[in-house]
Amino acid sequence: MKAAYIEAPGPPELIQYGELPTPEPKTTEVRVRIAASAVNPIDTYIRSGLVAAxxxxxxxxxxxxxxxxDQVGGSVTRFKAGDRVWGSNQGMAGRQGTLAEYCCVDEQWVYPTPPDVPDVDAAAVALVGITAHLGLFNRTNLTAGETVFVNGGTGGVGSMVVQMAKAVGAKVITTVGSAEKAELARSFGADVVINYKTDDIPAVVKQATGGRGVEVLFETQPPSDFDKTIDLMAPRGRLVVMAGRAARPVFPNGPFYVKCLTMIGFAMFNFTADEQRRCADQINEWLAAGKLRASVGMTFPLSQAVAAHRLQEENTLKKAGTLSGKIIVTPHA
Incomplete structure (x- = not known):
């Protein structure tokens, strides 16, 4: 099979494109003929060695x-050859990844694709959708009528947070960096869109919430100034942090506890297959109902995996701002 692979961790240029043996599924695995895969920041961290694995x-x-x-192991019960599927959690914990024509995946990490949902969309919502769902519902128990603030409402996780919060009847405030991204964020359902380059974020948030602040603040970027963050929050609010492995911001203890706030950190990969499947089930319901749509920023053929990883790094690590939505890789023409 054709695959993009590395022999050792390093920069994107170490990714090779060529032939590798087509894998055979183990007893609890399904073999998937991949139609689309998505690139995430964690993929580049593992490939570069930033995250030791x-x-x-x-x-x-x-x-x-x-x-x-296209093939199933002897103990597989959930799927059969010919089923359309999607999933995440590959390329880690000793498992091979998805930048290839085929991938063998344990059935616990596999979910059925709704009939009218394109493969590109299913791949684009996988990791970011499960991450957003875990943060909003498993970790913060978001309910209808509450207000959510999320940085970057057109990014991978941010666009999912906007749409999922609206799906359950919450109000959403988000930030963007351009007029074009503002329109995109509104199309996802954002109630208030703030241009962080030109607008006064605290003033807009206070006006939008009647001075109360937001009940849930979903931080998709490495936190740098918790004083400003806490100022945006309502009493007894919940602050979600899920980015910035190397971030070491100063923490304003007094303002935090006086407001009776809660800070919740999480990483998707610490959640069980059953917990993630519950997210996937609701994601499928929303995809099928048209309440959730993918945000695809750029598509590359498998032979250009180097360029795909380079673009992700430029935007994640160097803040190039040249990407809205997910990077998709398609193995087949």
Missing amino acids: NLPKPFIPGGDFAGVV
Whole structure:
């Protein structure tokens, strides 16, 4: 099969494109003929060595996938050949990734694709959708009528947070960096869109909430100034942090406890297959009902995996601002 792979951790330019043996599914695995995979920041961290991992050699990066089951292991019960499926959680914990024509995946990490949902969309919502769902509902128990603030309402996780919060009847305030991104955020359902380059964020948030602040603040960027963050929050609000492995911001203890706030940190990969499947089930309901849509920023063929990883790093690490939505890689023409 064709695959994009590395022999050792390093920069994007170490990714090779060529032939590797087509994998055979183990007893609890399905083999998926991949139609689309998505690139996430964690994929680049693992590939570069920024996140230490015990990688098979050669190693195929990539966590997200969508495609068709073409073979199943002897103990598989949930799927059969011909089923359209999607999922995440590959390319880590010793598992090969998804930048290839085929990938063998344990059935616990696989979900059915709704009939009218394109493979590209299913792959694009995989990791970011499950992450947003865990943060909003497993960790903060968001309810109708509450107000959510999320940084970057057109980004991978941010666009999912906007749409999921609206799906359950919450009000959403988000930030963007351009007029074009503002229109996109509004199309996702955002009630208040703030241009962080030109607008006074605290003033807009206070006006939009009647001076109360937001009940849930979903921080998709590495936190740098908790004083400003806490000022945006309502009493007894919940602050979600899920980015910035190396961030070490000063923490304003007094304002935090006086407001009776809660800070919640989480990483998707610490949640069980059953917990993530519950997220996937609701994501499928929303996808099928048209309440959730993918945000795709750029698509590359598998042969250009180097360029796909480079673009992700430029926007994640260097803040280039040249990407809205997910990077998709398609193995087949």
